[in-house]
Amino acid sequence: MKNYLEREGKLLSIADNNGYEHYLSVRSRFNSGEFSPLDFIFLSRAGFNGMMRFGSKGNWNIPFCKKPDRFAQAYITKIVNQLSAVSQIIQPEPEWTFYNKSFAEIIPLADENDIIYCDPPYYGRHVDYYNGWTEDDEDNLFQLLSETKAKFILSTWHHNDWRENEMIKKYWSKFNVLTKDHFYHNGGSVENRREVVEALVCNFDTNGFAQHNHGVKEQTVDKQLDLVWE
Ligand SMILES: C[S@@+](CC[C@H](N)C(=O)[O-])C[C@H]1O[C@@H](n2cnc3c(N)ncnc32)[C@H](O)[C@@H]1O
Numbered sequence: 001m002k003n004y005l006e007r008e009g010k011l012l013s014i015a016d017n018n019g020y021e022h023y024l025s026v027r028s029r030f031n032s033g034e035f036s037p038l039d040f041i042f043l044s045r046a047g048f049n050g051m052m053r054f055g056s057k058g059n060w061n062i063p064f065c066k067k068p069d070r071f072a073q074a075y076i077t078k079i080v081n082q083l084s085a086v087s088q089i090i091q092p093e094p095e096w097t098f099y100n101k102s103f104a105e106i107i108p109l110a111d112e113n114d115i116i117y118c119d120p121p122y123y124g125r126h127v128d129y130y131n132g133w134t135e136d137d138e139d140n141l142f143q144l145l146s147e148t149k150a151k152f153i154l155s156t157w158h159h160n161d162w163r164e165n166e167m168i169k170k171y172w173s174k175f176n177v178l179t180k181d182h183f184y185h186n187g188g189s190v191e192n193r194r195e196v197v198e199a200l201v202c203n204f205d206t207n208g209f210a211q212h213n214h215g216v217k218e219q220t221v222d223k224q225l226d227l228v229w230e
């Protein structure tokens with residue numbers, strides 16, 4: 001990964017059209033069917049606003065972030081460290097199985113020894129996902145998570161300066177709701193690039209967790225919550 005990013009970052013910094021030509025060549029290479037995971041990391045870090053989007057034919061269609069010097073040494077180190085952390089988590093046994101299915105098919109498969117993490121599109125906010133996310137989806141998710149014997153954690157938004165997420169009162173407030181200030185640096189619309197109070201909804205005891213991080217302005221959000229229960 002390190003060698004790859006150093007090489008491609010150098011090519012990006014000297015490419016024509018302020019780097020754009022090299023971004024396009026990596027994008028074409030990826031879309032031609034190579035689907036190299038290295039190119040995927042490159043595109044996800046050199047694309048406009050950190051967005052990730054595919055066209056209907058499965059092609060990566062995000063334009064360039066227009067920063068030819070994107071891959072500075074410190075940034076490469078950060079990416080390499082992130083990948084190393086993830087690979088340590090997913091490495092040893094057990095084996096992993098990835099399903100690409102609707103939540104409606106997956107959630108009923110979980111039992112009391114499982115933990116379900118749901119990160120659906122945010123209801124009521126501008127979402128750029130292919131199918132959108134309707135109140136029926138939220139309702140369906142709520143019904144399934146209410147019935148599951150597994151532990152679950154759901155990410156959603158709580159409120160921002162203008163409005164609140166009506167789904168919290170309607171559905172999620174019957175569970176434990178933790179909140180956290182978060183500033184979105186990327187996103188297609190201006191409203192989505194503002195401070196939002198995020199919510200984590202859980203169906204298990206969260207007394208040991210801080211209910212909110214009011215006043216704590218974190219600059220980085222790389223580390224995920226560590227969840228501990230007996
Ligand atoms: C906020 S994104 C999740 C991002 C992801 N956690 C990550 O870190 O990359 C919401 C995802 O929900 C997916 N989604 C939408 N409807 C779905 C459904 N019925 N079943 C499963 N996933 C769905 C969208 O395709 C989108 O990838």
